[in-house]
Amino acid sequence: xxxxxxxxxxxxxxxxxxxxxxxxxxxxxxxxxxxxxxxxxxxxxxxxxxxxxxxxxxxxxxxxxxxxxxxxxxxxxxxxxxxxxxxxxxxxxxxxxxxxxxxxxxxxxxxxxxxxxxxxxxxxxxxxxxxxxxxxxxxxxxxxxxxxxxxxxxxxxxxxxxxxxxxxxxxxxxxxxxxxxxxxxxxxxxxxxxxxxxxxxxxxxxxxxxxxxxxxxxxxxxxxxxxxxxxxxxxxxxxxxxxxxxxxxxxxxxxxxxxxxxxxxxxxxxxxxxxxxxxxxxxxxxxxxxxxxxxxxxxxxxxxxxxxxxxxxxxxxxxxxxxxxxxxxxxxxxxxxxxxxxxxxxxxxxxxxxxxxxxxxxxxxxxxxxxxxxxxxxxxxxxxxxxxxxxxxxxxxxxxxxxxxxxxxxxxxxxxxxx
Numbered sequence: 001x002x003x004x005x006x007x008x009x010x011x012x013x014x015x016x017x018x019x020x021x022x023x024x025x026x027x028x029x030x031x032x033x034x035x036x037x038x039x040x041x042x043x044x045x046x047x048x049x050x051x052x053x054x055x056x057x058x059x060x061x062x063x064x065x066x067x068x069x070x071x072x073x074x075x076x077x078x079x080x081x082x083x084x085x086x087x088x089x090x091x092x093x094x095x096x097x098x099x100x101x102x103x104x105x106x107x108x109x110x111x112x113x114x115x116x117x118x119x120x121x122x123x124x125x126x127x128x129x130x131x132x133x134x135x136x137x138x139x140x141x142x143x144x145x146x147x148x149x150x151x152x153x154x155x156x157x158x159x160x161x162x163x164x165x166x167x168x169x170x171x172x173x174x175x176x177x178x179x180x181x182x183x184x185x186x187x188x189x190x191x192x193x194x195x196x197x198x199x200x201x202x203x204x205x206x207x208x209x210x211x212x213x214x215x216x217x218x219x220x221x222x223x224x225x226x227x228x229x230x231x232x233x234x235x236x237x238x239x240x241x242x243x244x245x246x247x248x249x250x251x252x253x254x255x256x257x258x259x260x261x262x263x264x265x266x267x268x269x270x271x272x273x274x275x276x277x278x279x280x281x282x283x284x285x286x287x288x289x290x291x292x293x294x295x296x297x298x299x300x301x302x303x304x305x306x307x308x309x310x311x312x313x314x315x316x317x318x319x320x321x322x323x324x325x326x327x328x329x330x331x332x333x334x335x336x337x338x339x340x341x342x343x344x345x346x347x348x349x350x351x352x353x354x355x356x357x358x359x360x361x362x363x364x365x366x367x368x369x370x371x372x373x374x375x376x377x378x379x380x381x382x383x384x385x386x387x388x389x390x391x392x393x394x395x396x397x398x399x400x401x402x403x404x405x406x407x408x409x410x411x412x413x414x415x416x417x418x419x
Contacts, residue, residue: 009125010354010412016119017411019404025111026403029055029095030103039394040103044096044138044149045073045177050184052095056110056135057185063118065133068191072153072160073181076191077133079117081418084130087196087377089418091116091410092134093204094150094369098142102396104205104386108403110135112203116411127418129198136369144174146229146333151372154193197377199344199417202370203410204381205398209389210362217405219362219383220348224371226304226337228311230297232259232318236325239289249289253281255325256293259318263297266317267310273300273365302363304337335371344380344417351413357405366391382406382413 032052033042042048053075060067065077078088093109113133120131136154141147144166152158164175206212211219236250260276267274278296297314301307315329345361352359362383373379384406387397 009123009415010351013119013123013125013412013415014355014408016122017115017404017408018119019400021118022111022115022404022407023400025059025114026103026107029107029111033097035100035394037100037394039396040097040101040107041099042095042097042101043099043143044140045143045174045181049096050181053135053181053185056095056114059114063114064121065117067188069182069185069188070154070191070193071182072150072163072193073137073178074150074154074191075135077114077117079121079131081127081130083128086129087198088130088132089127089198089201089414090132090134091201091203091414092132092136093202094136094139096138096140096142098140098392100394101140101142101392102390102394104396104398104403105207105391106139106204108205108384108398109203112403112407112410115407116414119407119411120415125415127415129418131414131418138174139369143168144177148367148369148372149174151369155372155376156194157372157375194376197373200370200373200377200379201344201348201410201413201417202368202373202379202381203406204368204383205386205391205396206362206383207366207386207389207391211383211385212387212389214360216358216360217385217402218352218357218359218409220345220352220359221340221364221370221381221383222345222361223337223339224335224364224367225300225302226307227298227300227333227335227367228307228314228331229299229333230311230314230329230331232256232295232297233328234259234293234322234325235327236291237289238283238291241287241289244289250291250324251289252293252325253290255321255323255327256295258321258323259327260295262317262321263314266313267299269301269306269310271301271303272306272310273298275299300365302337307337335367338371338374340370340374340380341378344378347416348380348382348409348413351416352409355408355412357409359409382410
């Protein structure tokens, strides 16, 4: 790294993190896909996301980073170390958003990565291993579901063929939208999936209230709670709202509501998160008994055994409460609860302590690309507080000094792991 002691190197690198530059870039990125209420709608593989990619590439050129892209359109930005053949240390997150998302979810991890690498370059400290920032494709899953497509394709945890076949609400396949995005960057060298990494670090806003409530600027993430996600299709018969007697009806809506209510009561256990975030009806007109209902189920819990048992009961509860209707249940994604390696967590905490930045362990209640990378290389996460814990919301907000503190810890930890 240099003749400097590790502690001195960390402080020199952290001192080069520029809070104003970090915030300015976040706001600049936030203007792409900006909504009237101060949030962001920047869905995966759209024109807005392509524009955002061009912005990142411009920053990379200014900083002196090389740029590559893989076949799923994950973007990689590289600062060479003294041994460029060694597996790099990688950081990053995603730049796609929810339809009514905020400016910080995902975007902070990517922008913090740029700031970290620029701070390392400006410090004059050159680690042995190269360092890279990645922008993973479609983490949110708000256009093509389920999400984590970029990190799952990279790590091989979901077949590429399956990913490319997914359609959005307009019937556009991932493959078609991906082709447009790839064609927008013909000059970029293509990168292979699954290349070796020394470590992966993801900086992210907490998306919860814990750090703000305790006044701690940095969370050292211990792991991620598990999740199971389902899609349920209920089929009944259409009927006239004024003439069809109630006992003769096959009302898909009422059957779906019965299923949801039963699960809500059955899943009333400590720390459970049960969400029905998607619901569609057909024909969805006032005077016709609904013949079809389609809804999502999202269950999360820190303990895998609890989550496994609850998830295993979903199909049975739906069938038992379908009444005269038919029901089909499919599980579209399963993610076990996981714990990040103690060595990475200790490294992050030690760097924060060296810098005099208060930190504490925290469990991630939301899913992140780091979940997929956990199975590929030693992985960790750094959380920064967000205002009132609000996220996936246009009101999402953060304190610039908190984000800068997290970025200082990120930059110094990257350099430490890269040496």
